[in-house]
Amino acid sequence: MSAVTASEPTTAASSTDAALSVRNLWKIFGKGADDVIGTPDADLSRADLKEKTGCVVGVKDVSFDVAPGEVFVVMGLSGSGKSTLVRCLTRLIEPTSGQVVIDGHDMTKANERELRELRRTHTSMVFQHFGLLPHRQVIDNVGYGLEIRGVKKKERRAKAEEIVKLVGLSGYEKSYPDQLSGGMQQRVGLARALANDPSLLLFDEPFSALDPLIRRDMQNEVIRLHHELGKTMVFITHDLQEALKLGDRILIMRDGALVQIGTPDEVVGAPADDYVKDFTSEVPKSHVLTLKWVMREPRPDDSTEGPVMTSTTIVRQAARAALASEHPVRVVDDGRLVGIVDADAILRVVVAEEEE
Ligand SMILES: Nc1ncnc2c1ncn2[C@@H]1O[C@H](COP(=O)(O)OP(=O)(O)OP(=O)(O)O)[C@@H](O)[C@H]1O
Numbered sequence: 001m002s003a004v005t006a007s008e009p010t011t012a013a014s015s016t017d018a019a020l021s022v023r024n025l026w027k028i029f030g031k032g033a034d035d036v037i038g039t040p041d042a043d044l045s046r047a048d049l050k051e052k053t054g055c056v057v058g059v060k061d062v063s064f065d066v067a068p069g070e071v072f073v074v075m076g077l078s079g080s081g082k083s084t085l086v087r088c089l090t091r092l093i094e095p096t097s098g099q100v101v102i103d104g105h106d107m108t109k110a111n112e113r114e115l116r117e118l119r120r121t122h123t124s125m126v127f128q129h130f131g132l133l134p135h136r137q138v139i140d141n142v143g144y145g146l147e148i149r150g151v152k153k154k155e156r157r158a159k160a161e162e163i164v165k166l167v168g169l170s171g172y173e174k175s176y177p178d179q180l181s182g183g184m185q186q187r188v189g190l191a192r193a194l195a196n197d198p199s200l201l202l203f204d205e206p207f208s209a210l211d212p213l214i215r216r217d218m219q220n221e222v223i224r225l226h227h228e229l230g231k232t233m234v235f236i237t238h239d240l241q242e243a244l245k246l247g248d249r250i251l252i253m254r255d256g257a258l259v260q261i262g263t264p265d266e267v268v269g270a271p272a273d274d275y276v277k278d279f280t281s282e283v284p285k286s287h288v289l290t291l292k293w294v295m296r297e298p299r300p301d302d303s304t305e306g307p308v309m310t311s312t313t314i315v316r317q318a319a320r321a322a323l324a325s326e327h328p329v330r331v332v333d334d335g336r337l338v339g340i341v342d343a344d345a346i347l348r349v350v351v352a353e354e355e356e
Helices: 044-054 081-087 112-122 137-144 144-148 155-164 180-196 210-231 240-246 265-269 274-280 315-324 343-355
Strands: 020-029 056-066 071-075 097-102 123-126 200-204 231-236 247-254 255-261 331-335 336-341
Touching: 020 081, 044 056, 056 081, 056 247, 056 255, 071 081, 071 240, 081 097, 081 200, 081 231, 112 123, 112 336, 123 155, 123 180, 137 144, 137 180, 144 180, 180 210, 210 231, 210 240, 231 240, 240 265, 240 331, 247 265, 247 274, 255 265, 255 274, 255 336, 315 331, 315 343
Parallel strands: 071 231, 071 247, 123 200, 200 231
Antiparallel strands: 020 056, 020 097, 247 255, 331 336
């Protein structure tokens, strides 16, 4: 693409104001795991390390920050380390080394008691297999976390009822989990996570077991809840479409290591390597790429009469107006002309898509 792609990779929050800050996180499974980090063995590939020491790398020296209110997606193939990573954040799996800070609290330094408290008050997790209590009604499943925290029954009920309504389960308060469909059970899972009012919501492939249509509904539900509540979310998935749909930014993992972090359009527009390129090859580019990826430098002889759009406009949304105009699109950010998009540039993205 003859595009002006000059832009800094999206900046994450600096570690001081981040909702979640992860530094040099490692998880190595197996005997002698503690002795690997800091030695040349740590640089071996996952397969070579396993052959030499019997240890398996789950997470390999991963660092990133998540900004407050951000939806941060972690994706990768099966075995790439996503579940291990998300479990290390709250030390459901004990990291081998590294630092995890949630809302200014160093999870990795906390003692057992502090850790339990931090988990309860700052995080909630939504699992693939719901993890609901079968002998409890919906309302009591939703209020369970509050009960553990010692919240009085009346207050618990009121909060649970409010959240049940929020996730669209009104009328099902007295149902038991096995009386609900998979999608509804996962709504209960979501409600239970939200009832704790965590600052960080963790999702571990929550919709993987659902039918495609229900899955789409639930993704939309997450988007809606995010708009309403603005919670910081870390969302694990192996599905790129899901990652692109939900993520403000996406972290791509392979063999435990971080391969790329970027916004959806960065991952699709400038894949870091062939692994990411393979993932993104099937993605309809016009649905993800923004004008930033197809614009060229302005020239003095450019028409000043074309439609004006921002560089973050998705190509598909720009296409109709761009193609209907006799003049090229003027890309203007903060009152400044930053680029020009010719009809050709739009067509190249759309046509390339049809050829794939
Ligand atoms: N308890 C364990 N002991 C040894 N190896 C483990 C353990 N748990 C995970 N692993 C290994 O760590 C690597 C990462 O696994 P993990 O489950 O985190 O990947 P994933 O990306 O979440 O995969 P999936 O999508 O299949 O759940 C894999 O090679 C796995 O076999």
